[in-house]
Amino acid sequence: MGLFVQRPEEPSEWAGLPGEPVRPRSRAEELPDDTAPEASPVSLLGLVDAPVTSVQVPVQTAEPPATAD
Incomplete structure (x- = not known):
């Protein structure tokens, strides 16, 4: 059993x-390459x-508060 099982290292697609x-x-x-949006x-x-x-x-303008001496 298992003699005709495809091994994982073999590619499954023929000729890619x-x-x-x-x-x-x-x-x-697609992202446009010509101009970047602002x-x-x-x-x-x-x-x-x-x-x-x-x-x-x-x-x-606000005047500074008067200081009490």
């Missing part, structure tokens, strides 16, 4: 053929093309 046929990879499976919070939230508005608020 793949077990599954090759299928095209989608863009979701990793700023604005671009991560999708606000790259949004108009930008800034508001300046005047703030008075």
Whole structure:
């Protein structure tokens, strides 16, 4: 018994053929090599093309407390 059992060191694939046929990879499976996306919070939230508005608020500096002598 066991005379015709394949030994573990013998390869199971003939001539190195793949077990599954090759299928095209989608863009979701590949990382693009051409440009790296900008990793700023604005671009991560999708606000790259949004108009930008800034508001300046005047703030008075606080005076140091008077010392009691």
